[in-house]
């Protein structure tokens with residue numbers, strides 16, 4: 001999930017989401033369309049199995065090679081925000097049945113487009129906002145029960161698991177071996193990635209329960225600094241991880257839950273790399289050397305990834321992959337701040353001034369080449385065994401040109417094929433690296449569980465935090 005700079009509140013971000021009205025298809029029609037889609041998919045895969053290639057032979061030899069590689073080694077994407085997209089749907093919020101993946105959805109993800117994109121495995125993000133004033137945490141119901149992080153987190157796990165259970169095209173795969181087996185059968189292996197650590201409410205028991213419910217990675221923070229970890233886009237209060245934060249990492253190692261270092265500060269990245277016994281992931285981060293965005297990873301950290309054995313999964317977030325887009329975001333933020341200073345109590349006047357500003361400042365676009373540059377840079381510093389893809393589809397409000405939705409992954413692989421990537425290297429990028437990392441984390445967990453019981457440590461003990469006086 002990405003929110004533009006200066007938009008601290010998810011509520012603001014949400015209102016800006018261009019949610020297209022959903023097509024009103026009658027149930028009988030919907031079933032027919034679903035059946036036709038299924039027949040088409042079945043036919044396509046039948047032809048694929050016979051010829052070993054797609055039905056349409058692309059004229060571009062690089063695309064032909066990309067499709068050949070992806071047919072054998074489909075994409076395992078590190079980050080897709082479909083569960084939050086379903087929660088936030090403007091017509092049928094929270095409704096797994098209404099948000100029908102057999103039709104073309106108003107978002108970036110559905111079954112036909114996943115198939116077209118050669119997606120073989122997906123970490124579905126179970127994002128929840130870290131901002132306590134977010135609308136997700138407003139009291140609801142007649143008893144005005146106030147949801148906390150854990151409740152909203154469990155609601156998102158419920159949505160994700162119902163989506164996975166609903167479609168036979170998706171397979172619930174909580175291990176690397178299960179994911180591999182499902183991909184071989186032509187299903188989309190589905191795992192959950194918890195974004196971010198506020199969901200555990202400073203309790204290792206909650207962490208363990210999320211593992212039981214299927215969370216196979218946890219992004220240590222989202223955009224807000226926690227009691228035990230610094231976030232990239234917030235104030236650094238701890239110089240990385242507190243002693244409790246390190247215990248969270250140890251417990252994740254023991255469980256076999258991947259430590260995700262996207263969204264955290266460089267200090268937290270460094271402290272987590274020091275503390276972890278298992279390989280880490282960056283589920284959706286680029287390289288700071290190319291685009292100086294706080295959400296990207298400095299070269300000094302990328303250089304440590306080979307020894308750790310982890311993987312950095314490059315996102316399709318325009319401001320992370322294009323310096324021009326990042327500069328435009330910064331300029332817009334500055335112009336908005338100045339205008340707000342001039343009109344502190346007149347949002348309409350600010351809106352008018354910003355519209356005038358935009359009329360003379362054309363919004364730049366990010367391209368597939370920008371994403372390929374990012375992938376190439378991670379490869380250059382961390383190595384070809386430590387790079388992957390973490391699109392952030394359905395968590396972004398603006399797309400890279402040519403990477404509009406989940407059907408477009410092959411276009412990136414074609415660009416890399418053109419740049420000289422071998423078939424073997426493209427296969428590592430697609431799924432080989434991240435599957436290896438997941439398997440290695442499982443091996444570490446099996447070893448640790450022989451000697452370590454679940455941790456009873458508390459933040460009060462480890463960080464010497466006393467409860468504030470009432």
Ligand SMILES: [Zn+2]
Nearest residue numbers: 001002195284
């Ligand atoms: Zn995110």
